[in-house]
Amino acid sequence: MAEAGTLRAPSLTGRIAVAVAVLLLAGGVIVSVAAFAYGRQAAQEAYDRLLVGAANDIAASISAGQNGLEVAVPVSAFQLLGLAANDRVAYRVLDTRGEVLTGYDDLPEPPRRPLGGVVFYDADFLGEPARYAAVTRRFAERDLSGTVEVIVGQTLLARRAFAFDITRRALLVLAGVGIAMVMLAAVVVRTALGPLDRLEQAIAARDPHDLTPVDTDVPREAQAMVRALNGFMGRIDQQLASMRNLISDAAHQLRTPVAALRAQADLAAGEPDPDRRDAIVARIHSRTKDLGHLLDQMLARALVIHRAESARRELVDLRDIALEVAEAGDHALISPGVEVALQVGESPVPALADALSLSEAVKNLLNNAVRHGQSPVRIGAGVEAGRACIWVVDSGAGPDAALMAQLGARFAGESARGGGSGLGLSIAAAVARACHGELRLDRGAEGFRAAILLPLAPEAVS
Amino acid sequence: MSARARLLRLAAALVLAGCTAPAALAQEVRESFGPADAPVRLSIRSTTDIAAFGPVIRAFLQRRPGLAVDYEQWGSNDLFDLSQTDCRGGGRAADAVISSGVQQMVKLVNDACAAPYRSTFTAALPDAQRWRDELWGISREPAVIVYNRTLVPPAEVPRTRFDLLDLLRPQATRYAGRVATYDIESSGLGYLFAFADAQEATTFGALMEALGRTGAVATCCSAEIIAGVAEGRYLLAYNVLGSYARAAAQADGRIGIVLPNDYTLVLSRALMIPRGAAHPGEAAEFLDFLLSPPGREALSQVLLVSPLTGKESGEDGAALSETALRPISLTPALIVALDRQARAAFIELWRKSFPAE
Numbered sequence: 001m002a003e004a005g006t007l008r009a010p011s012l013t014g015r016i017a018v019a020v021a022v023l024l025l026a027g028g029v030i031v032s033v034a035a036f037a038y039g040r041q042a043a044q045e046a047y048d049r050l051l052v053g054a055a056n057d058i059a060a061s062i063s064a065g066q067n068g069l070e071v072a073v074p075v076s077a078f079q080l081l082g083l084a085a086n087d088r089v090a091y092r093v094l095d096t097r098g099e100v101l102t103g104y105d106d107l108p109e110p111p112r113r114p115l116g117g118v119v120f121y122d123a124d125f126l127g128e129p130a131r132y133a134a135v136t137r138r139f140a141e142r143d144l145s146g147t148v149e150v151i152v153g154q155t156l157l158a159r160r161a162f163a164f165d166i167t168r169r170a171l172l173v174l175a176g177v178g179i180a181m182v183m184l185a186a187v188v189v190r191t192a193l194g195p196l197d198r199l200e201q202a203i204a205a206r207d208p209h210d211l212t213p214v215d216t217d218v219p220r221e222a223q224a225m226v227r228a229l230n231g232f233m234g235r236i237d238q239q240l241a242s243m244r245n246l247i248s249d250a251a252h253q254l255r256t257p258v259a260a261l262r263a264q265a266d267l268a269a270g271e272p273d274p275d276r277r278d279a280i281v282a283r284i285h286s287r288t289k290d291l292g293h294l295l296d297q298m299l300a301r302a303l304v305i306h307r308a309e310s311a312r313r314e315l316v317d318l319r320d321i322a323l324e325v326a327e328a329g330d331h332a333l334i335s336p337g338v339e340v341a342l343q344v345g346e347s348p349v350p351a352l353a354d355a356l357s358l359s360e361a362v363k364n365l366l367n368n369a370v371r372h373g374q375s376p377v378r379i380g381a382g383v384e385a386g387r388a389c390i391w392v393v394d395s396g397a398g399p400d401a402a403l404m405a406q407l408g409a410r411f412a413g414e415s416a417r418g419g420g421s422g423l424g425l426s427i428a429a430a431v432a433r434a435c436h437g438e439l440r441l442d443r444g445a446e447g448f449r450a451a452i453l454l455p456l457a458p459e460a461v462s
Numbered sequence: 463m464s465a466r467a468r469l470l471r472l473a474a475a476l477v478l479a480g481c482t483a484p485a486a487l488a489q490e491v492r493e494s495f496g497p498a499d500a501p502v503r504l505s506i507r508s509t510t511d512i513a514a515f516g517p518v519i520r521a522f523l524q525r526r527p528g529l530a531v532d533y534e535q536w537g538s539n540d541l542f543d544l545s546q547t548d549c550r551g552g553g554r555a556a557d558a559v560i561s562s563g564v565q566q567m568v569k570l571v572n573d574a575c576a577a578p579y580r581s582t583f584t585a586a587l588p589d590a591q592r593w594r595d596e597l598w599g600i601s602r603e604p605a606v607i608v609y610n611r612t613l614v615p616p617a618e619v620p621r622t623r624f625d626l627l628d629l630l631r632p633q634a635t636r637y638a639g640r641v642a643t644y645d646i647e648s649s650g651l652g653y654l655f656a657f658a659d660a661q662e663a664t665t666f667g668a669l670m671e672a673l674g675r676t677g678a679v680a681t682c683c684s685a686e687i688i689a690g691v692a693e694g695r696y697l698l699a700y701n702v703l704g705s706y707a708r709a710a711a712q713a714d715g716r717i718g719i720v721l722p723n724d725y726t727l728v729l730s731r732a733l734m735i736p737r738g739a740a741h742p743g744e745a746a747e748f749l750d751f752l753l754s755p756p757g758r759e760a761l762s763q764v765l766l767v768s769p770l771t772g773k774e775s776g777e778d779g780a781a782l783s784e785t786a787l788r789p790i791s792l793t794p795a796l797i798v799a800l801d802r803q804a805r806a807a808f809i810e811l812w813r814k815s816f817p818a819e
Contacts, residue, residue: 070803072803072807074798075795077798078794079793085589088594089794089797102801102804126573126574
C-alpha cells in the first residue's frame with residue numbers, strides 16, 4: 001500500500017522539477033524568439049550599412065564632365081559589398097533626367113524617391129530575394145543641375161548566414177545558462193527539501209512504541225505538519241494509555257470477586273448440609289449479580305472514556321442532560337423508594353461536550369447518590385462562578401474522609417461503599433477531564449454533592 | 463589527327479560558322495571527342511585552344527566511358543555575348559563554359575546565369591578561385607614578361623616592373639618601339655590584366671606613361687606577340703599569358719620568360735555550368751575531374767596549371783616567392799571591369815598612351 005501510494009503520488013521534487021522545466025522552457029522560447037529577432041535586426045543593420053557605404057561611394061564617384069555626367073565606379077564600393085562574399089550585386093545610376101547612366105537597366109524601383117536621405121527596400125534581383133538601398137546626390141552646376149540616383153542591391157545569403165550565426169551563438173549561450181540553471185535548481189531544491197528528508201529519517205529511526213513528540217529541527221513551513229503529527233501521536237498515546245488502564249482496572253477489580261466466588265463454590269461443594277448449601281448458593285448468586293453489575297460499569301466506563309477522548313465535542317445545554325438523566329428513570333430500578341427532584345434554572349447552561357458520555361457520567365453520579373446517599377436526591381444544572389455545572393446532591397453525609405481522599409482516582413475499590421461507586425466516580429472524572437473540566441465532590445449543609453464543572457461555551461443557546 | 467586534316471576541319475568549321483551563326487558571333491573551332499554514338503554528348507564552350515585542352519578532355523573521357531564531348535572554341539567577348547543570349551533563353555546553352563575572361567564569367571554568375579554545384583573538390587578550392595559555388599577557377603596561369611634571349615642581354619632582363627621602367631627611361635633607349643603588350647580594347651584578357659594592374663599598384667600609371675612615351679606596341683593576341691618576340695620584332699612583351707608563353711618557350715629557344723618579382727598576376731580560367739545546361743550532372747563530373755589530382759596532372763601537362771613558387775618549379779628565375787603572387791579573385795569586384803562607364807574611362811585613359819592606329 002505504502003509503495004503504491006508513493007508511486008502514484010507526485011513527489012515534491014518532481015513537481016518542482018516540472019515547474020522549473022516549464023519556467024525554463026517558456027523563458028527559453030521567449031529568449032530564442034528574441035535572439036532570432038535580434039540576430040535578424042543586427043544582420044539587417046550591418047549589411048544595410050554596407051549597402052549605403054557602397055551607394056555613397058558610387059554617388060561620390062559621379063562627376064560632371066564635358067560629356068555630361070561621368071561615373072568612375074570605384075572598385076572599393078564593390079570590395080565593400082564583397083564582404084558578403086557569396087552575394088550577387090545589383091547597381092544602377094540614373095542621371096538627372098532619369099536615364100540609366102550605368103549598371104543594370106531593369107532593377108526594381110524604390111518605393112519613393114530618397115530625397116537627401118536613403119531608402120531601403122526589399123525586392124527580387126533576377127529571381128533571388130535581395131535588399132536594396134537608394135541614395136541621391138544633387139548637382140548644381142552651370143549647365144547641369146538636378147538629382148542623380150544610385151541604387152545598390154545585394155542578395156541575402158550573407159545576411160541570413162549572419163543572422164543565423166548570431167541566433168546560434170545566442171542559443172548556445174542560452175543552452176549553457178539553461179543547463180547551469182537546471183543544475184543550480186537541483187541543488188537548491190535538494191537543499192530546501194533537506195529538512196523533510198531529515199524528518200523522515202528521524203521518524204523512520206524511531207522505536208515503534210515511541211509516541212513522544214517529534215523534536216527534529218524543521219523549517220517554519222513544516223512545523224504545522226510536525227505539530228499535526230505530534231497531536232496525532234498524542235491521541236494515539238492517550239488511547240493506548242486508557243486501554244492499558246482499562247485492562248489493569250479490569251484485572252484488578254475482577255480478581256477479588258472472582259476469587260471470592262471460587263471460595264464460596266468450593267465451600268458449597270464440600271457442604272453436606274442442604275440448608276447451609278442453599279444459603280451458600282444464594283450468596284454465590286448475589287455475588288454473581290454484583291459481578292455482572294461491575295462488568296457492565298467497567299465496559300460502560302471504557303466506552304465512555306473512549307468516546308470522551310475520541311468523539312467530537314459539540315455544544316450542549318447541561319439542563320437537557322440533567323432532564324434526560326432524571327427522566328430516564330434508571331435509578332428507580334436500583335432503589336425504587338428514593339425520590340429524585342430536577343432543579344434547573346431559566347437560562348441555558350451551554351458547554352462543549354459529548355452529550356452521550358456526559359449523560360452516562362451524570363447517570364453514574366445519580367446512581368451513586370440513589371444507591372449510597374439518602375433521600376431526597378436532587379439533580380440540576382446551572383452556571384457557577386463562570387463555569388457550566390451539572391450536579392447531583394443527596395441528603396446523606398457522603399463517604400467518610402479517608403475514602404474522599406481516594407475518590408476521583410481510578411481505583412476506589414468496591415469495598416469503599418460496596419457495589420463499585422468508585423468506578424462510577426472515576427467515569428465521571430474521566431469524562432470531565434476529557435471535556436477540559438473537573439469533578440468536584442464536597443459535603444455541604446444540604447448534603448453530599450457531586451458536580452461536573454465544565455468551561456462555559458462562549459455562545460449562548462437561544 | 464594530322465595537321466592537314468585539322469586544317470581542313472578548321473576551314474570547314476569556319477565556313478559553317480560563317481553560313482549559320484549570327485554575324486557578330488563566330489565560333490573559331492569545333493571538335494568532337496569520344497565515341498560518335500555515345501548516349502550523352504557534353505557540350506563545352508571555351509576560350510582555350512583546342513590544341514591545349516584536347517589532351518585534358520581525352521584524359522577525362524578515358525576515365526568516363528559512354529560520354530562524348532563536343533568542344534567549341536570561342537573568342538572571349540563572343541563567348542560572353544553568346545552565353546548572355548543563352549541565359550535570357552535565346553539559345554541552347556552549353557553544358558559547361560570555360561573562359562579566361564573571368565570578369566565576364568563573374569558577370570554571368572551575377573546575372574543568375576549559372577547553376578550551383580558543390581563537392582569535396584570544389585569545397586577544397588581557395589576562396590579566390592570559387593564564387594557562390596557557381597563559378598570555379600580551374601587553371602593557374604601567370605601574367606609574365608616575355609623577352610628575346612638573343613637580343614636582350616642577361617643583365618638587362620627585367621626582373622620587376624621597376625627594372626622595366628629603368629630600361630625605358632633613357633632618352634635613346636633601344637627598347638623604344640620594341641616593347642609589346644595586349645591591345646586592351648580588342649583583347650579581353652589584356653583588359654583584365656591591365657585592370658588588375660591598375661588595382662594592384664601605382665606602378666601601372668608610370669608604366670603606362672613610359673610605354674606610351676617610348677612608342678610601345680599594343681596589339682592583339684598572345685600568339686602574335688610571342689611570335690614577334692621570337693622573331694626579334696619586339697625585344698620584350700609585357701603581361702603575356704604564361705601558359706602560352708611557356709608552351710612557345712619549350713618549342714623555341716629564343717624565348718625567355720620572367721615572372722615579375724614585385725608581383726605576378728595569376729589568372730585562373732573560370733568554369734561555370736549554365737542554368738540551361740542539358741547535362742549538368744556530367745558537366746559537374748567534368749569539373750570534379752579537372753579539380754582532382756589526375757585532372758590537375760593533365761592540366762599541368764598542357765601548362766594550364768603552372769608551377770609558380772620556388773619549391774614547385776625546378777627552373778631558376780621562373781620561380782618566385784608565395785607573397786608575390788596576386789591571384790585575380792573571382793569576386794563581384796570584377797563586375798566593375800565590365801561597367802560601361804568604368805570601362806570607357808579606363809580605355810580612354812589607356813588610349814592616351816596608346817593612340818589607335
